[in-house]
Amino acid sequence: MQPFIVKLRLKDMGLTKTEGFTKTQVALAGYSKALGHPARIAILQFLATQKGCICGDIVNELPLSQSTVSQHLKELKNVGLIKGNVEGPSVCYCIDEKNWQLVKNSLNDLFKNFDPKNCC
Amino acid sequence: MQPFIVKLRLKDMGLTKTEGFTKTQVALAGYSKALGHPARIAILQFLATQKGCICGDIVNELPLSQSTVSQHLKELKNVGLIKGNVEGPSVCYCIDEKNWQLVKNSLNDLFKNFDPKNCC
DNA sequence: TGTAGCCATCGCAATATTACGATTAATTAA
DNA sequence: TTAATTAATCGTAATATTGCGATGGCTACA
Numbered sequence: 001m002q003p004f005i006v007k008l009r010l011k012d013m014g015l016t017k018t019e020g021f022t023k024t025q026v027a028l029a030g031y032s033k034a035l036g037h038p039a040r041i042a043i044l045q046f047l048a049t050q051k052g053c054i055c056g057d058i059v060n061e062l063p064l065s066q067s068t069v070s071q072h073l074k075e076l077k078n079v080g081l082i083k084g085n086v087e088g089p090s091v092c093y094c095i096d097e098k099n100w101q102l103v104k105n106s107l108n109d110l111f112k113n114f115d116p117k118n119c120c
Numbered sequence: 121m122q123p124f125i126v127k128l129r130l131k132d133m134g135l136t137k138t139e140g141f142t143k144t145q146v147a148l149a150g151y152s153k154a155l156g157h158p159a160r161i162a163i164l165q166f167l168a169t170q171k172g173c174i175c176g177d178i179v180n181e182l183p184l185s186q187s188t189v190s191q192h193l194k195e196l197k198n199v200g201l202i203k204g205n206v207e208g209p210s211v212c213y214c215i216d217e218k219n220w221q222l223v224k225n226s227l228n229d230l231f232k233n234f235d236p237k238n239c240c
Numbered sequence: 241t242g243t244a245g246c247c248a249t250c251g252c253a254a255t256a257t258t259a260c261g262a263t264t265a266a267t268t269a270a
Numbered sequence: 271t272t273a274a275t276t277a278a279t280c281g282t283a284a285t286a287t288t289g290c291g292a293t294g295g296c297t298a299c300a
Binding site for chain 1: 289
């Protein structure tokens with residue numbers, strides 16, 4: 001008779017494993033992931049260059065539906081890169097300066113500590 | 121009798137839409153996406169700080185299986201951040217300096233052109 | 241009190257990502 | 271030649287992401 005064999009760690013499949021990585025690594029990956037879509041890059045560029053701060057004009061700027069844009073905005077808000085203020089009937093989004101600097105510095109750290117050593 | 125109604129743009133579902141975005145935006149998003157996983161951040165940090173260049177020791181460094189690590193390495197190779205040289209029975213991976221600088225500069229560009237204007 | 245506009249959320253569908261074990265291809269060592 | 275080692279790839283499973291239309295909750299204005 002065959003023994004019962006349980007092989008899987010189901011909870012680890014398809015899901016990003018964060019155990020075994022440093023907090024810094026997980027954080028940096030999270031920020032990068034948020035930047036990992038053209039629409040979200042476009043939104044940030046738009047907000048960064050705009051004089052006043054912008055509401056749902058973002059939707060008009062992007063080749064995506066309102067609901068999709070809303071989702072992207074949510075993701076950027078979740079990692080703290082932007083924040084939204086309700087302004088009458090509409091919502092005003094802008095870059096969260098503090099976190100913006102934080103992400104900037106984190107990425108800087110990643111890229112700075114590499115000095116080329118002729119290998120390969 | 122009801123008309124036939126075709127509603128969908130199937131090819132646009134679940135797939136990142138790149139039409140309507142600039143080349144720069146798509147590229148930057150691609151790089152960021154590659155950075156969007158703790159394992160890949162860890163790999164890059166490891167390669168950046170290692171004196172000699174490393175092969176499959178990366179697998180031992182990470183809390184992931186060999187095949188999974190191989191997949192992550194592949195993704196980093198696809199965006200050009202690392203390159204691998206066959207070295208006898210094993211493979212030597214290291215950072216691709218040229219693209220490393222390119223990605224660094226691209227991200228720098230994104231973050232630099234924002235000067236805080238008290239909004240919201 | 242409607243009613244119109246803005247935007248978040250829900251529900252769905254299609255695809256992508258993550259992870260693993262098993263297998264395969266290539267190279268070195270015996 | 272054979273066996274062992276290394277690393278890529280295949281196949282599979284679970285979950286995440288992306289996208290849309292439809293719905294619903296607000297606020298402002300008539």
